[in-house]
Amino acid sequence: MSDIIKEIASLPPEPRELIEGLLEKIEKKEAFQLSEVAGRIVKLPPEQRELVKSVLKRAMSAGNGGGGRPSPPPLVALPRKEGVNVLPVSFAQQRLWLLDQIAPGDPAYNQPYGVLLKADIDAATLEKAIGEVVRRHESLRTTFSAVDGQPVQVISPSQTFKLSQRDLRGLAPQEREAEARRLAVEEGRRPFDLKQGPLLRGLLLRVGEQEHILVVTLHHIVFDGLSLIAMVREIGALYVAIRLGQPSPLPELRIQYADFAVWQREWLSGETLETHLAYWRRQLGGELPVLKLPSFKPQPAVQGSAGATYPVRLSPELTKSLRELSWRTDVSLYMTLLAAFNVLLYRYTGQEDVVVGSPIAGHTRAELEGLIGFFVNTLVLRTDLSGEPSFRELLGRVREVCLGAYAHQDVPFERLVEELQPERNKGRTPLFQVLLGLFNPQRQLLQASGLTVEVIDVNIGTSKFDLSLYLYDQPDEVTGFIEYSTDVLDEAAVERLAENFDVLLRAAVA
Structure with missing residues (x-):
C-alpha cells in the first residue's frame, strides 16, 4: 500500500x-x-x-x-406484523435511552440541521415529501418504551408529519437573519419525549422570494450525520417528483434499522465478540487516565450539557503540507492530526498516556447504504507518548493504534463500557473526555430541476464532552470548530488552545 x-x-x-x-x-x-x-x-x-x-x-x-475471521451472518429483513411492531434496540440506542432516563429531555443529543433551499418552495409539497421519507424509514416513526426494565423500539405503522412554517420576509434583512437563527436554536433545543415521540420535527422559514431554511431536528437515538445525506437527498428527489406529478423515483428499502439492531446483537456474541473484546482489554487495560485539562473552574459533580463552539481553520498552505507529510509517512490525514492533537494534550496536561475518542461511521455493510438510523460508533484511541518520541515516531505509534481500532471497530462503544466497567463518575464521560473527528463535508447535496439544497450549521449551545475538535476536510483547506463544555473551559482558554494547535501543526511540517 x-x-x-x-x-x-x-x-x-x-x-x-x-x-x-x-x-x-x-x-x-x-x-x-x-x-x-x-x-x-x-x-x-x-x-x-x-x-x-x-x-x-x-x-x-x-x-x-x-x-x-468468521464471516458475519447475512443482514436480512425480519417479518413484520400488521400494526405496531416491538423490536430490540441497538447497543447505541440502549445507552442513549439510559442517558435519557437520567436526564429526560436533555438537548445534548438533539440533532438540529439547517437546510438552505434556493427555490420558490411549495410548503405543502415539501411536507408530503418529508412525510414519504418518514413512511420509507421505520426509524423516523419509532419511539422507545421499556419491557421488563429494558428498552425496546416501538415502530408505528404510519405517522403523520406536520411541517411548521414562519414567514420572515416582513423583517429587515439583518433582523431576518437574527430571527432565523433564534428560531432555529429554539427549535433545536426543544426537548424530545422518547416514549411519546415523534422524534423528528420540521420548521420551514421563508427568508426570501427564492430562499427558505428548513430546520430539521431529530433525536440522535434515531439519526446520525451520515443519515442526513440520505434524508436530504430523498427529500429533494421526492419533492421534485411530487411537484412534477411523477411517481417516486426511489426504490423501496430492503431492510430497516431494527433489522440491523437485531443482526448486531446476534453477530456480536460468543466467539466473535470475545475476539474483539480481547483486543480492547489489552489496549485499554489497567487504570485509564483521566485527562485533566487546565481550568479555572472546578470539575462539576454532575456532568452538564452546556457548551459553546470556537472556529478553527487550517490555511490552504498548512493543509497542503499536512497532506504531503501524511503521504510521505504512509498515514492518513486523520492520523497526522491525531498525533498533533495528542502532543497538544500532553503539553497542556503533562500526561504521557492520552486517550481520545474518535467517531466512525459504522456503515460497515453495503446493505446499510442510504438507510437512516443511529449507526455511528466511537472508537477509543489510547496513545503512549512516553520516551520523548520525534513527531515521525509518534506518527508510527498513532498509525498502529488507529489500524488496531479500525480492525476491531465492530464492538459498540456502549458494549465496551459495559465490559471494561470504568470507575463511574457523574462529572465526566466514561473512557475518554476529549474527542477528535475528521469528516468529508457534503454541503451542497442536491441541484436538480431548479432546486438547490445546501446544509448550514445550527449551534444550540451544548457539548457532550469536555472538549471536541470537529474538522472538515475541504478541497483546499481544513476547517471546523472546537465544541467545549462551558462547565469546564472558557472561551479565552479555548482560543489559546486553537492557536497552539496551529503552531504545533506548523512545527510538525517544518
Whole structure:
C-alpha cells in the first residue's frame, strides 16, 4: 500500500481525492459500492483510471478476505406484523435511552440541521415529501418504551408529519437573519419525549422570494450525520417528483434499522465478540487516565450539557503540507492530526498516556447504504507518548493504534463500557473526555430541476464532552470548530488552545 500512496501524491486533485477516499474506507473496513465512484472513474485519463481500478480491486479483496475471521451472518429483513411492531434496540440506542432516563429531555443529543433551499418552495409539497421519507424509514416513526426494565423500539405503522412554517420576509434583512437563527436554536433545543415521540420535527422559514431554511431536528437515538445525506437527498428527489406529478423515483428499502439492531446483537456474541473484546482489554487495560485539562473552574459533580463552539481553520498552505507529510509517512490525514492533537494534550496536561475518542461511521455493510438510523460508533484511541518520541515516531505509534481500532471497530462503544466497567463518575464521560473527528463535508447535496439544497450549521449551545475538535476536510483547506463544555473551559482558554494547535501543526511540517 505504501507504493501506491507514493504514486497518489503526484496525481492531480480529482483522482487523488477519489483514491484517498477509497483508501480511507479500506483502512477503516467500511463498505462501499462501485456506483459511488463509477461516474467519476470513467471521466479520468486512461492511466489514472487504471490506478483507481487497481485500488478498487484491493478494496474488494480486503472486503472479502476477512483475514481468517468468521464471516458475519447475512443482514436480512425480519417479518413484520400488521400494526405496531416491538423490536430490540441497538447497543447505541440502549445507552442513549439510559442517558435519557437520567436526564429526560436533555438537548445534548438533539440533532438540529439547517437546510438552505434556493427555490420558490411549495410548503405543502415539501411536507408530503418529508412525510414519504418518514413512511420509507421505520426509524423516523419509532419511539422507545421499556419491557421488563429494558428498552425496546416501538415502530408505528404510519405517522403523520406536520411541517411548521414562519414567514420572515416582513423583517429587515439583518433582523431576518437574527430571527432565523433564534428560531432555529429554539427549535433545536426543544426537548424530545422518547416514549411519546415523534422524534423528528420540521420548521420551514421563508427568508426570501427564492430562499427558505428548513430546520430539521431529530433525536440522535434515531439519526446520525451520515443519515442526513440520505434524508436530504430523498427529500429533494421526492419533492421534485411530487411537484412534477411523477411517481417516486426511489426504490423501496430492503431492510430497516431494527433489522440491523437485531443482526448486531446476534453477530456480536460468543466467539466473535470475545475476539474483539480481547483486543480492547489489552489496549485499554489497567487504570485509564483521566485527562485533566487546565481550568479555572472546578470539575462539576454532575456532568452538564452546556457548551459553546470556537472556529478553527487550517490555511490552504498548512493543509497542503499536512497532506504531503501524511503521504510521505504512509498515514492518513486523520492520523497526522491525531498525533498533533495528542502532543497538544500532553503539553497542556503533562500526561504521557492520552486517550481520545474518535467517531466512525459504522456503515460497515453495503446493505446499510442510504438507510437512516443511529449507526455511528466511537472508537477509543489510547496513545503512549512516553520516551520523548520525534513527531515521525509518534506518527508510527498513532498509525498502529488507529489500524488496531479500525480492525476491531465492530464492538459498540456502549458494549465496551459495559465490559471494561470504568470507575463511574457523574462529572465526566466514561473512557475518554476529549474527542477528535475528521469528516468529508457534503454541503451542497442536491441541484436538480431548479432546486438547490445546501446544509448550514445550527449551534444550540451544548457539548457532550469536555472538549471536541470537529474538522472538515475541504478541497483546499481544513476547517471546523472546537465544541467545549462551558462547565469546564472558557472561551479565552479555548482560543489559546486553537492557536497552539496551529503552531504545533506548523512545527510538525517544518
